[in-house]
Amino acid sequence: MSPVWLQIYHCLLAHWGPQHWWPGETPFEVMVGAILTQNTAWTNVERAMANLRAAEALDGVTMGELSDAALADLIRPAGCFNVKAHRLRALCAYLGQEAVLDNPGDLASRAGLPELRRRLLAVPGIGEESADAILLYALGLPSFVVDAYTRRIFRRLGLLADGMSYDAIQSLFHNHLPRDPQLYNEYHALIVQLGKTSCRPQPRCATCPLENRCPRNLI
Numbered sequence: 001m002s003p004v005w006l007q008i009y010h011c012l013l014a015h016w017g018p019q020h021w022w023p024g025e026t027p028f029e030v031m032v033g034a035i036l037t038q039n040t041a042w043t044n045v046e047r048a049m050a051n052l053r054a055a056e057a058l059d060g061v062t063m064g065e066l067s068d069a070a071l072a073d074l075i076r077p078a079g080c081f082n083v084k085a086h087r088l089r090a091l092c093a094y095l096g097q098e099a100v101l102d103n104p105g106d107l108a109s110r111a112g113l114p115e116l117r118r119r120l121l122a123v124p125g126i127g128e129e130s131a132d133a134i135l136l137y138a139l140g141l142p143s144f145v146v147d148a149y150t151r152r153i154f155r156r157l158g159l160l161a162d163g164m165s166y167d168a169i170q171s172l173f174h175n176h177l178p179r180d181p182q183l184y185n186e187y188h189a190l191i192v193q194l195g196k197t198s199c200r201p202q203p204r205c206a207t208c209p210l211e212n213r214c215p216r217n218l219i
């Protein structure tokens with residue numbers, strides 16, 4: 001276990017403080033958000049969520065009863081609304097299969113983390129990032145979320161090689177950090193904050209809390 005991975009976390013946390021992720025009042029809302037946020041900005045997700053809330057459709061039972069067209073219409077602001085409606089209905093079908101549609105937080109009791117992850121990945125439209133977001137933020141299980149920000153930042157920090165698979169990157173985080181869901185929750189949120197502010201495609205290193213430890217600035 002290398003202390004660097006934890007030092008980076010503490011440096012980001014000291015700079016920005018807790019990020020209070022993931023926005024969502026219930027495990028089901030977090031699951032829905034994890035699907036709606038695919039390929040779109042969170043502001044668009046918020047508009048779709050507001051529509052679902054206004055229609056009182058932010059629970060698995062009600063959403064599962066909506067027609068494809070009605071659901072697609074409600075989530076239109078999140079983009080790719082027909083595809084995402086299909087994915088949300090697949091999620092509802094899966095939760096029904098696990099007999100947790102009326103209380104999706106109970107999914108955590110249905111199997112161990114690796115098996116739950118396998119089952120989520122078998123749901124159409126749920127990829128690795130969405131599955132881990134559901135496991136971590138909806139169910140509180142220690143599965144690190146890897147996204148494009150993570151790849152960009154940690155490659156620049158010299159901690160990832162080019163072309164590494166999702167699982168290989170996730171294993172690095174799991175191997176270098178304690179298996180603590182609260183730590184993973186906060187760390188991923190801070191990575192997103194860094195990726196949106198300083199470590200952008202054109203990095204703004206002068207504003208970055210990691211400036212003094214980043215190889216880009218030590219050459």
Ligand code: SF4
Pocket residue numbers: 153156157198199200203204205208209210211214215216217
């Ligand atoms: S110093 Fe620059 S390249 Fe390094 S992590 Fe910060 S913004 Fe990214």
